[in-house]
Amino acid sequence: MSADARYNHRLTITALSEKGNQMSTKCPSCGTKNLEGADECAFCGGDLRAVDLSPQRNEPEPLAMHLPLTALDLTVVHPISPDAPVSEAVQMLVRHQVDMVQVVENDQLVGVLSVRDIMTRLGIGYAAKLSRPVREFMTTRVETLPPEAPITFGINKMDVGGYRHVPIVQDGRVVGVASALDMVRYLLKTSRGDAATERSISPPFDAKPPAAFLT
Numbered sequence: 756m757s758a759d760a761r762y763n764h765r766l767t768i769t770a771l772s773e774k775g776n777q778m779s780t781k782c783p784s785c786g787t788k789n790l791e792g793a794d795e796c797a798f799c800g801g802d803l804r805a806v807d808l809s810p811q812r813n814e815p816e817p818l819a820m821h822l823p824l825t826a827l828d829l830t831v832v833h834p835i836s837p838d839a840p841v842s843e844a845v846q847m848l849v850r851h852q853v854d855m856v857q858v859v860e861n862d863q864l865v866g867v868l869s870v871r872d873i874m875t876r877l878g879i880g881y882a883a884k885l886s887r888p889v890r891e892f893m894t895t896r897v898e899t900l901p902p903e904a905p906i907t908f909g910i911n912k913m914d915v916g917g918y919r920h921v922p923i924v925q926d927g928r929v930v931g932v933a934s935a936l937d938m939v940r941y942l943l944k945t946s947r948g949d950a951a952t953e954r955s956i957s958p959p960f961d962a963k964p965p966a967a968f969l970t
Contacts, residue, residue: 780806819945824909824923825902827941829931832922834859837866837890841877844868844889855920855932858893863927866893869920899924900933906941909933 781788784801793803819826833856835844847856848870858866868889876892877884884892899922900909909921919935 782806819942820907820910821905823903824900824906824933825931827906827933827937829923830920830934830937832857832929832931834929835868835889836860837893838888840886841868841873841889841892842885845873845885848873854934857922857929857932858889859929864897864899864922864924864929866890866895867897867920867922868893897922901925902930906938910935910938 780793780803782796782799782801782803783806785796785799787796787798795801795803830853831851833847833851833853835847835856835858837858837860844856848854854871855867855869857864858868866889872892872894898912898916898918900912902923902925912921913919913935921933922929923931923933
């Protein structure tokens with residue numbers, strides 16, 4: 756078999772084995788995947804008749820997925836009053852480099868104001884709206900989770916709701932914010948045992964609002 760043919764063979768077998776979890780036979784000599792039932796390796800010609808073809812059990816879901824959200828390095832709460840001007844909220848977002856601030860009144864969470872809220876709700880004529888209160892533009896129907904909820908709950912809630920942050924609330928008080936980035940960092944760190952992985956991940960987009968909002 757030529758080098759090109761061998762390369763194409765590897766690509767084909769990999770695609771077949773990954774599609775629908777179809778089984779393949781791995782050559783003990785060179786590691787090449789071959790179609791199930793092959794007598795010899797198409798790459799090196801090794802004997803495959805003695806290779807164990809018993810199906811492998813799926814790996815159990817990592818224990819880290821079932822740990823409570825408090826196991827995460829939760830994002831610090833950045834509270835703001837609903838009566839504070841929007842300009843103050845914008846300054847907080849930029850100063851703390853976060854995507855969202857929590858609107859708190861009488862120690863209770865009453866809403867959130869995110870970069871997305873500012874971008875979509877202030878719109879044209881934003882300069883005249885920067886002095887208006889946060890309560891006019893905040894999101895009031897906030898999805899939250901208790902501290903004891905497992906990490907899987909947080910991932911599912913973000914996936915279903917289409918957002919990247921979930922406030923963690925206990926007795927009406929915000930104790931932290933779980934973000935999608937927090938979860939990815941934690942799961943990678945626990946699965947690989949590599950603390951350097953955390954430093955290699957950057958936020959999916961720049962959380963800072965356009966400079967025009969700061970003028």
